[in-house]
Amino acid sequence: MCGRYGRRGDKQRIAEWMQTHNTNVFDELDETNLSPSFNVAPQTFQPVVRLNDETGERELTVMRWGLVPYWSKDGKASFSTINAKSETVATSPAFREAWKTRRCLVPADWFYEWQRLDENTKQPFAIALKNDEMFAFAGLWETWKDKTTGRKLRTYTVLTTDPNEVVEPLHNRMPVILHRRDYVRWLAPTDPAHLxxxxxxxYPAEEMKVWKVSKAVGNTRNDDPSLIEPLQEAATVPTTPSLFE
Structure with a gap:
């Protein structure tokens, strides 16, 4: 799964990397939503890249993490929708319409996973690309509209898949990371038969790295560069996968 990630990039860096042509930020959101974050948590507003409905160009905007289906009666999901399984995204009522027409890129520099050491202890790890470049999770987005007030809420989810050899010792799922060459195809409107x-x-394991980080990342109120500093102790990843909640 992907329940926490981090991003060094601000608005300018994201726009340059994702080759966006405008930065359309909704009026009710401020610039802090586009500032770097070392501990991105569900239900927070974060930058995503999608295609503009009118121009067809990439645009950088802000949405809340945790997809709310357009058909929700109260603007809430009946189960956790921060992630969508690749194996069922085409058939799940919560995601299948967004999968067809509302795909997005979720900018990130790393993500976190926790290894269970014993019944009461978990050790967090950070996972990133070896070249330390920004990357994009494969995401879906949705718009929910309050029928009473007309207020619109835009939300997103991160797709997950089987883990590679780097992530497998820590968790049985990993976020889908897209190669930069695939950004155009991921965002482009597509015939339903060719999604x-x-x-x-x-993502190829040989292009990724992992290291132990402070348990302080477990508290969502902590958000500073120290969270991704490698622990001084040996950061050997176990060779046997562990079970997670």
Missing amino acids: PIDLLRP
Whole structure:
């Protein structure tokens, strides 16, 4: 799964990396939503990249993490929707319409996973690309409208797949990370018979790295660069997968 991630990039860096042509930020949100965050948590507003409905160009905007289906009666999901499984995204009522027409890129520099050491202890790890470049999770977005007030809420989810050899010792799922060459295809409107299901695969393990980090990341109120500093102790990842909640 992907329940926490981090991002060094601010609005300018994201726009340059994702080759967006405008930065449309909704009026009710401020610039802090586009500032770097070292501990991105569900239900917070974060930058995503999608195609503009009118121009067809990429745009950088802000949405809340945790997809709310357009058909929700109260603006809430009946189960956790921060992630969507690749294997069922085409059939799940919560995600299938967004999968067809509302795909997005979720900018990130790393994500976190926790290894269970014993019944009461978990050790967090950070996982990133070896070249330390920004990357994009494969995401879906949705708009929910309050029928009483007309207020619109835009939300997103991160797709997950089987883990590669780097993530497998820590968790039985990992977020779908897209190669930069696939951004155009992921975002592009597509015939229902040719949706980019083949892109929902584990990222090459040889291009990724993992290291132990402070348990302080477990508290969502902590958000500073110290969270991703490697622990001084040996950061050996176990070779046997552990079970997670």
